Amino acid sequence: MENLGILIALFFLFSSSTSLHPSSHTNLQNHCLDGQRSALLQLRHHLYYAPNFTFSSKLELWDPNTHCCSWKGVTCDALGHVIGIDLSYQNLSGNFHSIFNLHHLQRLNLAGNNFNTTLFQYGLVSLDLSYQEDCYWRNDQNDVSFDYPTLKLEKPNFKILIKKMRSLRELYLDGVNISSPSSEWCETTSLSLPKLSVLSMSNRDLSGHFPAEFFLLPKMQRIDISGNSHLMGQLPEFPINNSLEVLSLRYTNFSGSIPASIANLSNLVELDLSHNNFNGSIPPFHRSGVPNLASLDLSWNHLSGSIPSSLFTFSTLQTLSPG
Numbered sequence: 001m002e003n004l005g006i007l008i009a010l011f012f013l014f015s016s017s018t019s020l021h022p023s024s025h026t027n028l029q030n031h032c033l034d035g036q037r038s039a040l041l042q043l044r045h046h047l048y049y050a051p052n053f054t055f056s057s058k059l060e061l062w063d064p065n066t067h068c069c070s071w072k073g074v075t076c077d078a079l080g081h082v083i084g085i086d087l088s089y090q091n092l093s094g095n096f097h098s099i100f101n102l103h104h105l106q107r108l109n110l111a112g113n114n115f116n117t118t119l120f121q122y123g124l125v126s127l128d129l130s131y132q133e134d135c136y137w138r139n140d141q142n143d144v145s146f147d148y149p150t151l152k153l154e155k156p157n158f159k160i161l162i163k164k165m166r167s168l169r170e171l172y173l174d175g176v177n178i179s180s181p182s183s184e185w186c187e188t189t190s191l192s193l194p195k196l197s198v199l200s201m202s203n204r205d206l207s208g209h210f211p212a213e214f215f216l217l218p219k220m221q222r223i224d225i226s227g228n229s230h231l232m233g234q235l236p237e238f239p240i241n242n243s244l245e246v247l248s249l250r251y252t253n254f255s256g257s258i259p260a261s262i263a264n265l266s267n268l269v270e271l272d273l274s275h276n277n278f279n280g281s282i283p284p285f286h287r288s289g290v291p292n293l294a295s296l297d298l299s300w301n302h303l304s305g306s307i308p309s310s311l312f313t314f315s316t317l318q319t320l321s322p323g
Contacts, residue, residue: 031080032067035101040068040082042098049091058090077104088112088128111172124165130174130200170198174224177204186214195219202248203227210254212236219243226250226272237261248272250297258282258298264289272297274321281305282322287314295319 044059062071069076075084081104089112096115099105106123111130171193189196190213197219206225210233215223225231226248234256238244242265250272257280258273268290278301285293285308293314299321307322314320 032069032076033080036076036080036082037064037068039098039101040071040074042101043096046098047087047092047094047096049093058087059092075107083107085109111174123167125167125195126170126198127165127168128170128172129176130172166192167195168193169195169219171196172198172200173204174200174202175204176201186211190214190217197243198222200224201228205229206231209233210252215244215247216242221267222246224248225252228252235259235262238265240264240266243267245292246270249276251275253277255279258303260284266291268293270295273301274298275300277302279303282308284308284310285314286310287316292316297321298323 040062041064044062047059058073068074069080073086074082077083082102083104084107085105086109088109092113107126108124109128111128198221202224206228207230210231212234215236221243222245229251230253232253234254235258237259238261244265245267246269255277258278260283263283263285269292274297280303282298282303294316295318297319301323303323311320311322
């Protein structure tokens with residue numbers, strides 16, 4: 001009985017000590033490193049909300065007296081390193097070079113702002129510089145929309161932009177003016193970004209010929225070059241192990257036939273080839289070939305023949321516009 005009493009006493013002693021001193025793992029998850037906070041506060045100091053030169057809503061919530069890992073738009077790893085920043089659609093201008101002091105940063109979203117730079121760091125795996133002409137600033141009184149010029153990447157700045165980011169897996173440049181011919185930036189992208197799996201460059205008036213080989217990059221999962229009506233090209237024959245999940249060529253100027261091999265892309269979820277100049281017949285889509293297909297739009301082309309009856313047997317299809 002005496003031993004039992006000792007064990008019970010030790011149990012309560014241990015319990016009280018652990019409640020007063022949380023585990024180091026928990027502390028690490030909530031800990032904000034001084035260097036990380038300092039870099040973020042420098043960033044906040046050098047940014048302003050255009051055109052009225054006031055801080056934007058996200059940055060106003062960056063309270064120096066709270067953990068920087070809890071700030072809106074900031075993501076940290078378990079050790080307190082900032083690995084993600086999302087300042088999208090805040091109508092921001094200014095200097096964000098202090099962001100380069102965040103050496104663990106992997107994901108950066110600056111879409112919908114008014115920056116003009118080609119200086120980015122090693123290590124990024126996701127970069128979003130997309131820009132839509134209508135950006136909205138919301139406050140308690142009213143909603144006001146502003147127009148700003150789009151970010152322009154002139155030759156050779158596109159090469160400068162990505163040459164140091166070989167780890168990049170996602171690149172979003174919707175709304176960015178790239179003056180380089182499509183064949184040139186395609187070659188630059190495929191050679192400089194071997195890990196790229198997502199490329200989104202919609203609605204930017206790209207022109208020239210889009211190389212068919214780009215669709216065959218081994219790690220590519222998503223391509224969206226829609227809304228570029230002067231961009232021409234043809235689809236290649238796809239290998240059965242192709243990784244494409246989303247392909248959007250809507251409102252481009254692609255032509256030729258739609259290869260039957262596209263109906264065997266087992267990872268394909270969305271396919272939008274509408275408003276082009278494709279001709280010939282609709283590929284024989286079957287559930288066994290594209291079991292995950294959820295959206296198919298082939299409308300506004302020059303396709304001939306009947307619509308494969310197998311298309312109407314897909315339980316996964318949510319959107320179907322065969323022509």
